[in-house]
Amino acid sequence: MGDRFAIEMDGVTKRYPRGITAVADLDLRVPEGEVLGFLGPNGAGKTTTMRMLVGLVRPTSGRIRVLGQPPGTPEQLAQVGALIESPTFYPHLSGLDNLRLAARYAGVPESAAERVLAEVDLAGRARSRFREYSLGMKQRLGVATALLKEPHLLILDEPTNGLDPAGVSEMRELLRSLGRRGHTVLLSSHVLGEVEQVCDRIAVINGGRLVADGTPDELRARLGSGLLVIVADPVDKAVACLRDHDAVSHVDTDEGTIRVTVDPALAAELNRRLVEAGVDVRELRPVRHTLEDAFLELTGAERAGGTDPTSPGEGDK
Numbered sequence: 001m002g003d004r005f006a007i008e009m010d011g012v013t014k015r016y017p018r019g020i021t022a023v024a025d026l027d028l029r030v031p032e033g034e035v036l037g038f039l040g041p042n043g044a045g046k047t048t049t050m051r052m053l054v055g056l057v058r059p060t061s062g063r064i065r066v067l068g069q070p071p072g073t074p075e076q077l078a079q080v081g082a083l084i085e086s087p088t089f090y091p092h093l094s095g096l097d098n099l100r101l102a103a104r105y106a107g108v109p110e111s112a113a114e115r116v117l118a119e120v121d122l123a124g125r126a127r128s129r130f131r132e133y134s135l136g137m138k139q140r141l142g143v144a145t146a147l148l149k150e151p152h153l154l155i156l157d158e159p160t161n162g163l164d165p166a167g168v169s170e171m172r173e174l175l176r177s178l179g180r181r182g183h184t185v186l187l188s189s190h191v192l193g194e195v196e197q198v199c200d201r202i203a204v205i206n207g208g209r210l211v212a213d214g215t216p217d218e219l220r221a222r223l224g225s226g227l228l229v230i231v232a233d234p235v236d237k238a239v240a241c242l243r244d245h246d247a248v249s250h251v252d253t254d255e256g257t258i259r260v261t262v263d264p265a266l267a268a269e270l271n272r273r274l275v276e277a278g279v280d281v282r283e284l285r286p287v288r289h290t291l292e293d294a295f296l297e298l299t300g301a302e303r304a305g306g307t308d309p310t311s312p313g314e315g316d317k
């Protein structure tokens, strides 16, 4: 959509008292209509950035414009739906009544409550009490609150946090539908698998700094070449032959399995070379780098200890 930016951040730094620099010299532009995944490990500075965008935190330096306005002005806030801290809902009231109250606070007609409940696919549970909602339904009610004002920009801080796989999948579908309807969305997460399918672009932040910014495909490409896994005999001869090839940037072995960093399109040629060199090739298969590999590489983060169910396998690095 056009060349207008919903979010413009230029050289934004936030230093908290006691010396923590949460955000450092951040440049970020989000065009109108884009769904941007804002990705980073815990403590990377995502929440601080989002809080700055709605005027809850003042930057130490730098320039911020949200929908063309400085953050936190009444005009800006009227056009931004944010889910940054968990909103407070009354447990004994229904989802619908909670939203009607929120609509009143937001100064929009109460009739908006039913519209947004349908948007987050909760119309069927409109009259259930909030306390009877699953965590996923509670999170979707939070998104519904952010939608009440029909905002031009949605800022959602980790809306999938704490959800089970079914909840994540429902939230993902909701976010995808918001994107399809032309909303501009800034969506943070520390789990790549939760955002890569719904975002047009991903900005990766680490230690308060932007370390990468691109479409999922561009980020994947940043990893450079792919990987081939080869089982061959004799191993030493195979390794020597592979190291000889100009296009191969790295070869190592792990318990007899050879890992070759190379464009997987060269698999057939490498196979031919090995056979010509008298090597018996028993297995040769490409391993596609996942975007998660790219993310972990960029952030230097460890694979989360079993809490992030996004990675199909271990040990490909």
Ligand SMILES: Nc1ncnc2c1ncn2[C@@H]1O[C@H](COP(=O)(O)OP(=O)(O)OP(=O)(O)O)[C@@H](O)[C@H]1O
Pocket: 016, 017, 020, 021, 022, 040, 041, 042, 043, 044, 045, 046, 047, 048, 049, 190
């Ligand atoms: N009010 C505050 N006062 C001092 N330091 C803070 C404050 N809020 C955040 N920080 C620090 O700033 C850094 C960035 O925190 P922030 O919450 O922005 O990161 P995050 O990427 O949202 O992390 P998470 O995914 O864990 O929520 C952290 O080191 C954090 O301890």
